[in-house]
Amino acid sequence: MARHRSHSVAFKRQVAQEYLSGETLHGLAKRHDLSRNLVRVWVQKYEAGALDDDAAAADTIQAYEARIAALERLVGRQALELDFLKGALRSGPLPRSGPTSVIVGPAVSPSPRGAG
Incomplete structure (x- = not known):
């Protein structure tokens, strides 16, 4: 798959100037390994002042x-x-891991063994 390349504004300006000075679209595209349509786009941008x-x-x-x-x-x-x-x-202490206090419930007497 082809990798997307980016070109500097100076390079784009150079290619557009070469085209406007009489270089053929096909020759420029082949020499710089570019598509002809990309050269056309750069020339249009150059003429519009977008490559200043x-x-x-x-x-x-x-x-x-x-x-x-x-x-x-x-x-x-x-x-x-x-x-x-x-x-x-500020609102309170951070919770700690494990129980923080022991809850004491009603005293329950253990039942005698064997009863029941």
Whole structure:
């Protein structure tokens, strides 16, 4: 199965410029081991200005902002859990394993052996 590759914005810009300078679509695709359709997409993006340095920086910033938002949600969730646990510690002692006290019931005299 083919592995998904990612290419830098500079490489995409270079391929698009080579195409626009007269290189054939087939020749570019074969030389760089790309599909012709992918080269077409990159040329369209290049012509639309989507492969500029500013566009690449904006994409990077958007990815960072999404990651920051995810981390902020995680920190908020952990802060709530810590507050909950601190409140539980203040409200009383932690349960211990095993019985904490002996319950004394009514005194029952053992029946004599052999009776019954």
